[in-house]
Amino acid sequence: xxxxxxxxxxxxxxxxxxxxxxxxxxxxxxxxxxxxxxxxxxxxxxxxxxxxxxxxxxxxxxxxxxxxxxxxxxxxxxxxxxxxxxxxxxxxxxxxxxxxxxxxxxxxxxxxxxxxxxxxxxxxxxxxxxxxxxxxxxxxxxxxxxxxxxxxxxxxxxxxxxxxxxxxxxxxxxxxxxxxxxxxxxxxxxxxxxxxxxxxxxxxxxxxxxxxxxxxxxxxxxxxxxxxxxxxxxxxxxxxxxxxxxxxxxxxxxxxxxxxxxxxxxxxxxxxxxxxxxxxxxxxxxxxxxxxxxxxxxxxxxxxxxxxxxxxxxxxxxxxxxxxxxxxxxxxxxxxxxxxxxxxxxxxxxxxxxxxxxxxxxxxxxxxxxxxxxxxxxxxxxxxxxxxxxxxxxxxxxxxxxxxxxxxxxxxxxxxxxxxxxxxxxxxxxxxxxxxxxxxxxxxxxxxxxxxxxxxxxxxx
Numbered sequence: 001x002x003x004x005x006x007x008x009x010x011x012x013x014x015x016x017x018x019x020x021x022x023x024x025x026x027x028x029x030x031x032x033x034x035x036x037x038x039x040x041x042x043x044x045x046x047x048x049x050x051x052x053x054x055x056x057x058x059x060x061x062x063x064x065x066x067x068x069x070x071x072x073x074x075x076x077x078x079x080x081x082x083x084x085x086x087x088x089x090x091x092x093x094x095x096x097x098x099x100x101x102x103x104x105x106x107x108x109x110x111x112x113x114x115x116x117x118x119x120x121x122x123x124x125x126x127x128x129x130x131x132x133x134x135x136x137x138x139x140x141x142x143x144x145x146x147x148x149x150x151x152x153x154x155x156x157x158x159x160x161x162x163x164x165x166x167x168x169x170x171x172x173x174x175x176x177x178x179x180x181x182x183x184x185x186x187x188x189x190x191x192x193x194x195x196x197x198x199x200x201x202x203x204x205x206x207x208x209x210x211x212x213x214x215x216x217x218x219x220x221x222x223x224x225x226x227x228x229x230x231x232x233x234x235x236x237x238x239x240x241x242x243x244x245x246x247x248x249x250x251x252x253x254x255x256x257x258x259x260x261x262x263x264x265x266x267x268x269x270x271x272x273x274x275x276x277x278x279x280x281x282x283x284x285x286x287x288x289x290x291x292x293x294x295x296x297x298x299x300x301x302x303x304x305x306x307x308x309x310x311x312x313x314x315x316x317x318x319x320x321x322x323x324x325x326x327x328x329x330x331x332x333x334x335x336x337x338x339x340x341x342x343x344x345x346x347x348x349x350x351x352x353x354x355x356x357x358x359x360x361x362x363x364x365x366x367x368x369x370x371x372x373x374x375x376x377x378x379x380x381x382x383x384x385x386x387x388x389x390x391x392x393x394x395x396x397x398x399x400x401x402x403x404x405x406x407x408x409x410x411x412x413x414x415x416x417x418x419x420x421x422x423x424x425x426x427x428x429x430x431x432x433x434x435x436x437x438x439x440x441x442x443x444x445x446x447x448x449x450x451x452x453x454x455x456x457x458x459x460x461x
């Protein structure tokens with residue numbers, strides 16, 4: 001049993017008195033809980049502590065492990081020179097983890113270091129721990145932009161590595177929850193922030209880690225936590241283990257959610273196979289979705305699969321509905337895995353001879369040319385869900401009262417630039433919000449004289 005304890009800890013900079021200068025007294029519950037964790041770690045005497053921190057370098061499809069034999073600094077991230085910390089890395093543990101990660105289909109290596117000094121995701125919890133116990137080595141690991149399932153697999157790899165080398169290990173997921181919990185917060189008070197925190201606190205209290213996969217992305221985006229995926233790493237490290245969860249504290253009176261939770265692992269428990277359960281739910285969803293696909297989505301799927309498997313463009317098949325072959329329109333194709341966007345491409349105006357050709361073109365572009373994501377590989381094809389939007393002709397509108405955010409997309413044009421948004425966008429419920437969001441996205445200053453155009457969108461999914 002190499003993972004001997006796991007913790008979710010916040011990292012408010014002002015928790016350290018040299019930084020807070022009295023302000024730390026506003027989060028006394030958090031301070032007390034962090035010290036309790038430090039005392040427990042001192043009692044457990046781990047050989048290695050793993051910090052999963054969202055404030056070191058983050059790559060799209062790669063988990064970065066800080067290289068070398070250690071790190072130190074004056075904690076410039078905390079804007080003070082009075083706090084000096086250092087730690088020793090565990091190179092052997094890192095090497096074993098890198099090797100085992102490949103078995104789980106992920107990459108976790110020490111290449112690409114950009115921020116050697118310690119970040120506050122490590123410094124804050126380390127400051128508390130070091131006051132009680134310091135005879136341990138560490139690994140500092142960054143999350144990636146991969147999905148929660150990949151992060152869960154990283155946790156599994158860490159657990160297996162710890163077991164293989166017989167290292168008594170503590171894992172810490174260092175992250176604050178919502179950052180918009182009062183009017184003084186970065187973006188002011190956001191209703192969804194409290195909903196997200198309540199959900200996460202309930203998950204911590206019950207140890208029901210399967211729910212980490214089902215927290216809506218729209219809720220996460222609105223709540224703006226440090227990084228949701230780091231909690232999946234902790235869950236993966238406790239895969240198929242009974243646990244005793246303990247919620248030590250939660251407070252948000254500074255506008256951010258600070259949760260402190262401890263998880264004591266117990267015996268093997270096949271029922272706590274949360275990743276396998278999530279993947280089975282996703283497989284059933286894909287089967288159900290595909291059974292209901294119409295000709296538009298079927299064509300998008302066939303076009304991308306043909307391109308990935310054969311590296312060729314799909315010939316437009318026979319037997320398509322007449323309107324797909326005789327009508328021209330703008331098209332957007334969006335790809336999803338587990339309700340998470342995996343790629344999108346399209347245009348408002350037609351660029352091909354007919355809708356069928358547009359769909360085939362943009363399905364391939366969504367899967368292979370969206371620069372926000374790596375290209376779709378063959379292993380992902382069975383998990384993809386396709387949505388095809390057919391774009392109507394734009395028509396001018398005079399005010400937000402003529403907008404319907406569920407049915408109409410919006411084009412906002414200023415003298416120097418323009419922006420666009422498809423309908424039914426998460427978090428947008430009124431015409432005023434839709435206009436403001438498009439202007440912000442396009443970099444159009446509030447109060448600028450703009451032209452508004454709406455366009456009807458017919459979605460196939």
